[in-house]
Amino acid sequence: xxxxxNITEGFSPSRRAVLAGGGAGGLILAFSFAGKGAAADGxxxxxxxxxxxxxxxxxxxxxxxxxxQGIKTSLPMLIAEELDVDWANVRTVQxxxxxxxxxxxxxxxxxxxPLHWDQLRQxxxxxRAMLISAAAADWGVEVASLTTEPxxxxxxxxxxxxxxxxxxxxxxxxxxxxxxxxxLKDASAYRIIGQPIPQVDTAAIVTGQPLFGIxxxxxxxxxxxxxxxxxxxxxxxxxxxxxxxxxKGVRKAFVVEGGTELDGLLPGVAVVADSWWAANKGxxxxxxxxxxxxxxxxxxxxxxxxxRSLKAAKGGKTLRSDGDVEAALAASAKTVEADYFYPFLSHxxxxxxxxxxxxHDGKMEIWAPTQLPxxxxxxxxxxxxxxxxxxxxxMTRCGGGFGRRLMNxxxxxxxxxxxxxxxxxxxxxxxxDDMRHDFYRPAGFxxxxxxxDASGNITAWADHFVTFGEGEATARSAGxxxxxxxxxxxxxxxxxxxxxxxxxxxxxxxxxxxxxIAFVVQSFIDELAHAGGVDPVEMRLRLLSKTAAAGGxxxxxxxxxAGVVRLAxxxxxxxxxxxGPRQGQGIAFHYSHLGYFAxxxxxxxxxxxxxxxxxxxxxxxxxxxxxNPLGALNQIEGSVIxxxxxxxGQITIKDGQVEQANFxxxxxxxxxxxxxxxxxxxxxxxxxxxxxxxxxPPVVPAVTNAIFAATGKRVRSLPLNxxxxxxx
Amino acid sequence: MAYQLNVNGKAMTAxxxxxxxxxxxxxxxLGLVGTxxxxxxxxxxxxxxxxxxxxxxxxxxPIEAIGDAKITTIEGASALEVGARVQKAWSELDVAQxxxxxPGQIMSATALLTQNPSPTDDDIDAAMAGNICRCATYVRxxxxxxxxxxxxx
Numbered sequence: 001x002x003x004x005x006n007i008t009e010g011f012s013p014s015r016r017a018v019l020a021g022g023g024a025g026g027l028i029l030a031f032s033f034a035g036k037g038a039a040a041d042g043x044x045x046x047x048x049x050x051x052x053x054x055x056x057x058x059x060x061x062x063x064x065x066x067x068x069q070g071i072k073t074s075l076p077m078l079i080a081e082e083l084d085v086d087w088a089n090v091r092t093v094q095x096x097x098x099x100x101x102x103x104x105x106x107x108x109x110x111x112x113x114p115l116h117w118d119q120l121r122q123x124x125x126x127x128r129a130m131l132i133s134a135a136a137a138d139w140g141v142e143v144a145s146l147t148t149e150p151x152x153x154x155x156x157x158x159x160x161x162x163x164x165x166x167x168x169x170x171x172x173x174x175x176x177x178x179x180x181x182x183x184l185k186d187a188s189a190y191r192i193i194g195q196p197i198p199q200v201d202t203a204a205i206v207t208g209q210p211l212f213g214i215x216x217x218x219x220x221x222x223x224x225x226x227x228x229x230x231x232x233x234x235x236x237x238x239x240x241x242x243x244x245x246x247x248k249g250v251r252k253a254f255v256v257e258g259g260t261e262l263d264g265l266l267p268g269v270a271v272v273a274d275s276w277w278a279a280n281k282g283x284x285x286x287x288x289x290x291x292x293x294x295x296x297x298x299x300x301x302x303x304x305x306x307x308r309s310l311k312a313a314k315g316g317k318t319l320r321s322d323g324d325v326e327a328a329l330a331a332s333a334k335t336v337e338a339d340y341f342y343p344f345l346s347h348x349x350x351x352x353x354x355x356x357x358x359x360h361d362g363k364m365e366i367w368a369p370t371q372l373p374x375x376x377x378x379x380x381x382x383x384x385x386x387x388x389x390x391x392x393x394x395m396t397r398c399g400g401g402f403g404r405r406l407m408n409x410x411x412x413x414x415x416x417x418x419x420x421x422x423x424x425x426x427x428x429x430x431x432x433d434d435m436r437h438d439f440y441r442p443a444g445f446x447x448x449x450x451x452x453d454a455s456g457n458i459t460a461w462a463d464h465f466v467t468f469g470e471g472e473a474t475a476r477s478a479g480x481x482x483x484x485x486x487x488x489x490x491x492x493x494x495x496x497x498x499x500x501x502x503x504x505x506x507x508x509x510x511x512x513x514x515x516x517i518a519f520v521v522q523s524f525i526d527e528l529a530h531a532g533g534v535d536p537v538e539m540r541l542r543l544l545s546k547t548a549a550a551g552g553x554x555x556x557x558x559x560x561x562a563g564v565v566r567l568a569x570x571x572x573x574x575x576x577x578x579x580g581p582r583q584g585q586g587i588a589f590h591y592s593h594l595g596y597f598a599x600x601x602x603x604x605x606x607x608x609x610x611x612x613x614x615x616x617x618x619x620x621x622x623x624x625x626x627x628n629p630l631g632a633l634n635q636i637e638g639s640v641i642x643x644x645x646x647x648x649g650q651i652t653i654k655d656g657q658v659e660q661a662n663f664x665x666x667x668x669x670x671x672x673x674x675x676x677x678x679x680x681x682x683x684x685x686x687x688x689x690x691x692x693x694x695x696x697p698p699v700v701p702a703v704t705n706a707i708f709a710a711t712g713k714r715v716r717s718l719p720l721n722x723x724x725x726x727x728x
Numbered sequence: 729m730a731y732q733l734n735v736n737g738k739a740m741t742a743x744x745x746x747x748x749x750x751x752x753x754x755x756x757x758l759g760l761v762g763t764x765x766x767x768x769x770x771x772x773x774x775x776x777x778x779x780x781x782x783x784x785x786x787x788x789x790p791i792e793a794i795g796d797a798k799i800t801t802i803e804g805a806s807a808l809e810v811g812a813r814v815q816k817a818w819s820e821l822d823v824a825q826x827x828x829x830x831p832g833q834i835m836s837a838t839a840l841l842t843q844n845p846s847p848t849d850d851d852i853d854a855a856m857a858g859n860i861c862r863c864a865t866y867v868r869x870x871x872x873x874x875x876x877x878x879x880x881x
Contacts, residue, residue, distance in 0.1 A: 068826025068863050198822035205827035206815040206834060208762020208802030215761040223756065248745060275744070277752040350766050350774060350862040351828045399764070399828030400862045431767040630822050634865060638825055641864030663771040663860065672853035674866035 048101055049079060049120075050127050056151050056165035058085045063095045063102040064112055065371050066201070067401030069692040070631035071112050073200045075120055077627060081192040082124030082184060084148040085164065092200045097373035097393035107371040107401055108508070110593035110690025113627065117688055118184075125182040127171075134170035135162050150191065187625060196630035201397065213369030213396040216356040218424040222251060223276035224417045225283040226427060228268040228437055230657040232503055233260050234293040235267045243285040244271045249278030252421055253286070256413075262505040263439070265383050265412045272421045276428050295503020296656035300443075303653070304341075306500045307445040307466040311339070316464060316498035320482035323492035325449075328460035332451025334531045340448065340520040341717040343650035345441035346658075346666055347509055351399020352434040355414035358424035363390045368411045369398035376408030380415045391415075402642075403508035407439050432661040439507025440651050440658075442468055442478035446520045448527075456532025457542060458525075460492040468506065469499035476505075477512045484517055485556060485591065486525070489546050503656055510642065511693040514592040518697035519704065519718070522588035526705045527714065536587050536705060537569045556591045560621050563682050564598040565589050567619035571680055572600035579710075582606070582727070583614075586705025588698040595694030596621040596682075599640070601675075601702035605710045609722035613675040613703055616640050618695060620681050623688040632691050637677045639695035645669035647700060650719045731791050735760065736804030744791055751775045751786035754801060762802035762831050766860070773859030776832035777801045783839040785858075802831035810876070811838040817876040825863035833859045837873050846877055 051059040060076035076092040095102055128148055135153040136143045139160055147154050151164050164171075187193075204211055229235070236255050244253035250273040258267035269286050273279035310316065329335055356367040364386055370376050373393045381388040398405055410427065418425040429437075445466035451459040468475040480497065487493050509515060529539035544562040565587070569575075572585060579585065582605045589598035600617045618636060626632045649666045652659045660666040704715040713725055730743045735758065742748075742757045754760045754777070763786055766774030770785035777786045778800040805811035814837050824830045833856070840847055840855035847855065852873050861869065874880050 068824075068828075070825070196822075198819065199824060199827075201827065202819050202822055202824060205824045205830050206802075206818045207806060208760075208831045210761050212764075212828060214765065217759065217761070275748075275752060275756045277745075277748050277756070348862060349828075350764075350772065350826070350860065352765065398826060400826045402862075428765070431769070634822065634825055634868065637867045638864040641866060645864065662769055663767050664769065668860050668862060669864065669866075670858075670860060671856045671866045671869060674864065674870075677867055 049123050050083065052164050052168040054165045054168060056163055057089055057091060058083065058164070059091045059093060061095045062092050063105050065105065065107040065373065065395050065398060065401070066094065067107045067371055067398040067405065069107060069401075069635060070199055070628065071107065073197060074628050074631060075112065075116055076200070077192050077197060078116060078120040079124035079127075081190055082121045083127045084150055086150045087192050087197060089151060094395055094397070097377060097395060099374050105373055105395075108403065108406055110595070110692040110694060113688055113690040114594055121184050122179040122182055125184055126176050126179060129177045129182060130171045130174040131164055131167050133174045134167045138162070138167075138170065193627055194625060194629070197628050198630060211397040212351055212399045213356070213367060214351055214354045214399070214428060216367045216396065216426055218356065218358060221356070221424040221426055222272050222274065222421060223279045224270055224272045224414070224421070224425045224427040225276065225279040226256075226268050226270050226413050226417065226429070226433070227283050227286060227288055228266050228433070229290040229293070230436060231290065231293045231296045232262055232505060232656070233266055234290040234296070236269060237289040237291045239269050239286050239288045241269070241286070243287060244282035247273070247278060247282040247285055249274040250282040253282060254420055256416060263407050263409055264379065265416055266409070270417045270420065272417065272425060276426070280430065293656060298503050298656045299654050300652040303443065303500065310466045310498040310500065311445070311447045311464060313498075314464070316496035319480070319495045319497055320487055321494045322487070322490070325460045325462045325492045325494040328492035329449060329451045329462070332459045333454045335449065335451045336527050336531050338448045338524060338527060338714075338716055340446040340523065342444055342516045342519060343652070343718060344443045344504070345509055345646055345649065346435050346438045346651050346660070347402045347404035348435065348663075348666065348668060349398070349400035349402060349404050352429045352431055353404070353410035354426065354428040355411045356424065356426040357414040357418035359415070359419040363392060364415050364419070365392045365394070366411060366415060367394045367396055368408070368414075369396050369405060370408055370411060371398065371401045371403070371405040372408065376411040379408050379412050383412050384415055384419060402510045403512060404438065407507055409437070431663070435661050435666060436658045439476070439505045441509035441512070441515065442475055442506040444478070444516055448520070448524045450524060450528045452528055452532035456529070456534035456539070458486075458490060458528050458532070461486060461490050462494040464496045464498070466498045466500070468502035470501045474499065475502050477508045478506055480513065480517060485521060486543055489543050489558070504653055504658070510639070511592055511696045514590055514693075514697040515643070515646065515700070518588065518590035519700040522590065522698065522701035523704055523714070523716070526586070526701070526708065535575065537565060537574055540565050540587065540589060557596075560596045560684055561589055561591060561598070563684070564596050564619035564621050567680055567682060568598040568600045568617050571619065571678060572602070572617040574600060580604070582710050584706045584709025584711070586702045586707070586709055588701035588705060590694070590697040592697055593692070593694045594622070594689035595691065597694050597698050599698040599702040601699060601706045603703060603706040603710055605707060605725055607727045609725035611703070611707060611720055611722075611725065612673070613644050615676040615678065616699060616702065618677065618679045620679065620695065621684050622681070622691060622694070623686040624683050625688045626681060627688060633679055635691040636679050636695040639693065640677055640699045641669055641674050643696040643699035644673075644675070644703060647703060647718055647720050731794070733794065733799060734796070735799045736801060737807065742791065746790060746792035748791050749787050750777070750789045750791055750794060750799070753791050754786060760801050760803050764828055764831060766829070771860070772829070773836060774829050774832040776835040776859065778835060778839060781839065781842060783836050802835060805834060805838060808838060810842045814838045814841065814872070814876045817872040821868050821872045821875065823865050823868040823872050825865055829859060829861045833861065833869055837869070837876065841873065841877055846879065847873065
């Protein structure tokens with residue numbers, strides 16, 4: 001069971017009892033966020049983050065899933081800082097899914113930093129206060145006369161010192177303080193926050209130790225492959241189960257009835273075998289016929305046709321209308337009209353979806369790479385007819401998330417198959433399964449009309465957004481907020497939305513909404529800037545000089561954004577750099593996930609239309625403190641390259657099915673195409689916010705605007721098409 | 729049938745079908761799960777291992793094709809002088825984000841530096857283009873290879 005412990009080593013529900021009972025002399029710091037006080041027992045009902053062993057080794061729980069955003073390192077850093085311990089003495093462990101103990105556990109929305117910045121520093125400070133109280137009682141001195149050095153409580157007056165390890169048992173008996181009563185460190189005293197600290201799993205990663213969901217092994221474990229219909233939610237019409245059962249190593253093959261909910265258990269055929277290779281060979285032998293399905297007539301071409309009709313009909317629901325767009329357009333010195341399109345995209349996490357499940361003693365125990373464990377537990381309970389308390393979810397490290405693992409379809413599949421198989425089962429999807437059964441970034445169509453006056457100021461902005469949905473319900477992640485920039489920054493602004501039905505599942509992809517909206521909005525601003533004869537940076541600063549009404553795009557602060565626009569332009573040498581033929585710079589900004597990002601891209605476009613992004617300058621304002629600069633830069637650089645990568649690929653639909661299946665048809669950017677990246681932070685006096693997503697959206701329009709500067713050709717449709725960008 | 733293998737300097741036996749890819753023999757039969765499954769068609773490089781020092785994609789290499797070749801996986805990389813140096817550079821620069829592709833990246837980088845101790849940027853591009861990093865840690869991968877080669881400024 002060594003591997004099991006390596007992968008899910010945390011204070012999971014099943015292990016907590018061991019820790020609570022066996023941790024003699026160890027402090028398990030436990031209290032509710034309401035500040036109700038500590039208890040040595042009944043831990044299951046309290047929050048538990050910190051354990052200090054007599055030898056001074058501090059074990060800190062990381063509550064959220066690790067998907068490569070570095071949270072398993074950065075959240076414990078917050079606790080360790082205020083607890084006042086040496087990072088070298090800290091061990092971090094992954095929590096199990098336990099919302100009672102840890103509250104909401106998820107990886108999404110770049111929310112972990114803003115949600116936990118105060119909270120987890122308070123957790124650390126509470127632990128420090130309990131250790132100080134224990135020492136004060138021991139020595140008969142006032143609490144106020146004590147201070148700490150890393151791992152040690154100090155009474156300066158008497159020169160007495162006690163290590164945390166020596167105080168741990170007595171500290172455990174102290175009442176946890178009211179969190180609001182705790183005084184947190186001044187930033188100038190930080191020893192851990194702000195330091196470049198490598199990820200806690202780095203050593204295991206570089207030596208290939210088991211960490212990921214796909215690395216799970218259980219005694220007696222079998223392997224499963226699961227075939228689903230290429231048309232989403234189509235059912236099994238016929239199948240040759242005996243063909244699969246004839247493959248050496250195959251133990252069982254069976255039909256799973258499934259349902260019609262696209263994010264639930266879909267119909268299919270499971271093959272369970274002694275090895276995954278055998279299971280997949282069995283699956284290939286099945287010769288499945290699928291039932292007809294109403295969405296099998298859908299196609300990318302069909303969506304485009306419907307979008308054209310919806311645009312021509314000029315209908316749609318008006319989500320926002322400020323001023324009088326039509327009158328302002330009529331009075332404009334110049335007007336621009338443009339159609340924009342962006343395609344469906346796949347998440348393509350490099351670790352394909354997988355999950356290990358074991359049904360035993362009436363309980364379903366699951367090991368899953370998931371960004372959202374609790375809804376997965378609920379889905380499994382509901383689908384299998386189990387009480388939620390009989391479903392246990394352990395979180396493994398995820399080989400990428402990007403929003404894909406917010407959905408738990410693979411978890412419910414593994415659970416169903418494991419119960420049917422009567423053995424522990426590891427379900428592993430093929431890359432083809434993964435790419436053809438994703439929850440895609442929705443495609444979208446925007447018809448823009450805009451105007452500028454004689455001075456080049458934008459007079460009017462109208463966006464007819466054609467997206468997917470039925471009735472009042474927009475398809476998941478396919479909506480657009482009526483507060484999206486430049487709403488509230490223009491007197492005459494209109495946003496209309498039309499929808500068409502979709503049989504393809506959609507979902508959030510890193511910086512959902514923003515990853516597409518930034519492209520169209522920041523491109524059209526560029527078009528208006530050129531129409532008005534205004535420099536693109538100047539045009540943006542003019543827009544941002546108008547103070548938005550309160551609540552504009554989730555509280556976008558125009559001053560902070562103008563600050564990063566100026567800095568990015570300055571660092572890139574905007575307007576001062578001598579560029580060659582077919583070389584150009586473009587700028588864009590976007591506010592998302594509470595982060596302010598402006599980016600300048602420099603591109604060179606070859607005669608045959610190949611785009612090379614040479615360099616990207618980034619200016620970012622994510623508040624006053626970068627928690628871990630090493631991780632922060634990595635997230636930004638990765639986001640920027642991810643955004644560029646998204647400009648080259650697309651998912652298309654034909655006969656209701658996804659046409660792409662692997663990296664040969666859905667390319668991801670490779671090392672030769674990675675640009676040089678230069679990042680600059682503005683440390684504004686605001687609370688720190690997350691970095692998993694907000695660097696991505698601006699790079700797409702920064703690149704397309706640079707392509708315009710280099711070639712005079714406006715990219716209004718993605719993916720990039722070299723033939724349209726070729727010289728001549 | 730039973731295949732006699734030399735993996736990371738140890739003699740191992742795997743009783744599998746001849747068409748079973750080395751990747752699944754390593755992962756499922758031998759329990760060496762450091763080598764990763766990414767695409768199954770030699771497009772992503774997550775399964776990169778060495779056969780007699782040369783990088784190969786284990787996902788498309790059937791076990792029957794291995795013969796007497798000495799296989800080195802990420803679990804055995806530390807025993808290689810260059811491999812240990814590459815792992816150290818990877819750790820110091822904290823290259824990984826999710827980390828899933830990194831065993832393959834490290835095996836490709838180790839093969840590169842063994843063949844070519846002072847690679848140019850173009851050499852790095854050529855040797856590493858077969859390894860996808862979905863988190864796009866390419867800036868650091870390039871820097872780590874240079875550090876391992878003793879080239880950093």
